Amino acid sequence: MSLTVEEILALAGLEEMTVRAGASNLHRSVRWPYVAENEGIGEWVMGGELVFVTGINHPRDEANLLRLVREGDASGIAGLVILTGEPFIRRIPEAVVELAEQYGLPLIEQPYLLKMVIVTHLIGTALVQMAQAKRSRHDILAQLLSGDYPSLATARQRAAHLKLPLDGPRRLVALRLSAVNVLFDNHAADHAERLLQDVRQAVQDFLEAWSRALPEALPVVVQGDLFILLLADHENIRAALANLYRDLQSIIANMALFMGLASKVDACEDYPKALNQARQALDVAENLRPTTGLCDFNELGVLRLLQAIGDRSVIDLFVKQTLGRMIESRRKQPNSLIETLDALLQENGNALKAAQRLSIHRNTLNQRIQRIEQLSGQSLDDPLFRMNASVALLVWRMTEAQRQDRA
Template sequence: MGLSIHDVLNFPQLQQMRLRAGHDNIYKAIRWIYIAENENIFEWLKGGELVFITGINHQRNEQNLLELVYQGYQKNIAGLVILTGEECIHFIPASVIAYANELNVPIVEQPYSLKMIEVTHIIGTALVELEQTQNSIADTFSRLIFANYSSEETIAIRAKNLNLNLQVSYLLVSIKMAAHDELFISDQYLDPEKKLRDKKQFLIEQLDAWANEEQLNFPVLKFGDVFVLAFPLRHEDIETWIRKMNHLILQLAEKTKPLKLYIGLSNIVQSVASFQRGFDEATQAQKLAIDLHLEHRCLPYNDLGILRLISAIPDKSVPRQFMQETLGCFFTAGKRQADIYLNTLDALVQENFNVMNTAVRLGIHRNTITQRMQKIEALTGYSLEDPKYRLHLSVSLIIWQLFSPTSLH
C-alpha cells in the first residue's frame, strides 16, 4: 500500500484540488512526483508518477493535453494534476476529461492560486513518511507470519505503535503466480523475461491499489512469485472476502495471461501466535490449488480435508465421473433449473439439511425449499433423508465446485 490520489485529495491543505476524471482508479500508489515542462512526457516516466502539468513554461492546447493523457496511460502513471487559471491553462477541455475517463486515467484540477511549492512539499513529505511507516508495517507483518520475534509482547507493542489492531481477527491469503513455462516456450513474446517482470509488477500494483481501496491494515507482502495479504474480519465475513477476492482475481487473470494465479485462504487468525499458523494454512491451500489445477479462485484451508483425498487420485476422471453420476440428472433440466437445484443443495448441505436455516440462507420461503427438495427427490429417485445419499451429495458438490468453471462460488 502507498500514498494514492484518494489520500492526496483528503489532505486538509489540498481541499481546493478536485478530481475531474478517472474516479475508478484513484487508489493506485504514487511512486513520485514529476513536473512536466516538455511537450511530451513519455520518455521521462517510469510508471506510478503523479504528473503535474502547469502550462507555464510550455503552452498546452487541447491536442497536447489529449496526447499527455495517452502517454500517461501508456506509462501507467498514478494520475495527472492540471493547473488551471488565468496565468496558465484556462480550463480542462471536456474532450480531455472524457478521454481520461475512457482510459481510466485520474485527472486532478489544481487552481493556480494553490502554490505549487506547497503542494509538492506536502505530497513529497507524505510520500517519504508513508514509505518509512509502510516499511515498518511490512517488516512487522513479515515477522508475524514467520514468528520471527523475541516475544509476543514485544511484537504486540510494535504493532500498537504502528496503529495495527491485532485484536481484530484476520484471514491470511497466499497468491502464487505460476505457469512461467508458457511465457518462455511461446514464440509470441520477444523478451519473455521482461514480460514476466512486467506481469509481476502489474499484479503487485493492482493488489496494492485494491488493498488501499479495501483499507486493509497490512500491506501486500511479496516473496518471489508469492503475494501475501491479510483480510480483517471487522465488517465483512469470510464468504464476503472470498467473493471479493474471486472477483478481483478473475479481473486480474485476463491481464496476467498466460500466467495463472493460485490462491489459498487460511482459517481465522485470532492472536499473535496464530499468524504463523494462518500463513502455513494459506500456503498449504495454495499448493493444493496448484496440484488440483484450481486457478483463479480461492481455496480455503477449511475445505482441504476431503480435497487431500481427491488430489491423491491420479486419474481425475474418477471424481468427475462420481460427480456426474450423482448430479448429472440436474444438468439435463437446463442451466437455469440446474443452478437452482445445485444452489439449493449446496445451501442444504451447508445448513446440515435444516429447512428453516436453508430458507434464511437463500432468502426465500421455507415452503419453496420444501418444494425444491421434493422435485430433487423426484429427479434423483433418492430420499434426502438417506445419510449415504447426503454424503454422496456433499462430496459431489465439492467436486463440482472444484472442476466446474461455473461453480457455485
C-alpha cells in the same frame, strides 16, 4: 513504499485540488511527483509518477493535453495534475476530461495560485513519513508471519504505536499469480518482465485499496511471489473473496490468479500456522483450478493428508497401482476408462447418471465397467476399492491439470 493518489489529495494544504476524472483509480500508488516540461511525457516517465502540467515552458492546447493523457495511460503513471488559471492553461477541455475517464486515469485540477513549491514539499514530506510508517508496519507483520520476532510483547507494543489492530479473529489469504509463462512465451524477455512487474504492481495496488475498505484492515504483505491478506473473520468472507477474484480478472491480463484461505486464528502468534495453511490451500487451488480461484484449508479433506506426505513418489506409486492398468495408451482416448470410473464415483455409482455425464450410451458404459473391473482386478461394489479409486482420481486430476498447463 508510496502514497496513493487519494492519500495525497487528503493532505492538509491540498484541499483545493479537485478530481475531474478517474475517481475509481485513486488507489494507485504514487512513487514520486514529476513536473512535465517537455511536449510529451512518454520518454520521461517510468510508471507510478504523479505528473504535473503547468504550461509554463510549453504551450498546452487541447491536442497536447490529449496526447499527455494517452502517453500517461500507456506509461502507467499514477495520475495527471493540470494547473489551471491565468496566464497559461485557463481550463481543462471537456474532451481531455472524457478521455481520462475513458482510460480510468486520475485527472486532477490544481489552481495555478496553489504554488508548486508548496505542493511538492507537502507530497515529498508525506512520502518520507509514510514510507517510514509503512516500512515499520510491514516489518512487524513480516516478523509475525515468520514467527521470527524478539518478543511477542515488543511486537504488540510496536503494533499498538503504529495503530495495527492485531487483536481479534483473522483469516489469512495467500494469493499468487499463475501462468506467468504465458507472458514469456508471447513476448521478448525484457518486455515480458516489465509486463509482469506492471501486473504485480497493479494487483498490489488493487488489493491494498480493497483491504483498506474493510473493517480492522491490515496492510497487504508481499512475500516473494505471494500477496498476503490478513482479514477480519466474518461469515461472508467467501463471497467477498469470490467478488475480489472476479474484479482482479480485468487486471491480470492473460495470466491466472489463485487464492488459499486459512482456518481462523484468534491471536497474532498463530499467524505462521495460518500462513502455512494458506500455502497448502493455494497449492491445491493451483492444481485443481476451481472456478472461484479459491481453496479453503478447512475443506481440503484427504488432500491435507496427501500434502503431509513428504515423498511424492509414494503418492505416485499409489496412483499407478490403483489406476495405471486403466490407462490404455494405444487407444485414441487413452483415459476413457479413468474418466468413466471418475464419472461413476461422482454420481455415487448411478450408471444412468454417469452415462449422461459422459454423453455415452448405457451399453457403452456397461462395457467400460467390465473393462475397468477386468484390468484392475477389483469390483466396483467393493467400498475399499471405491475409496482408493476416489483418492487416486483426485491426485490424477491434479497431475493431469499440471500436464495440460505444460503442454
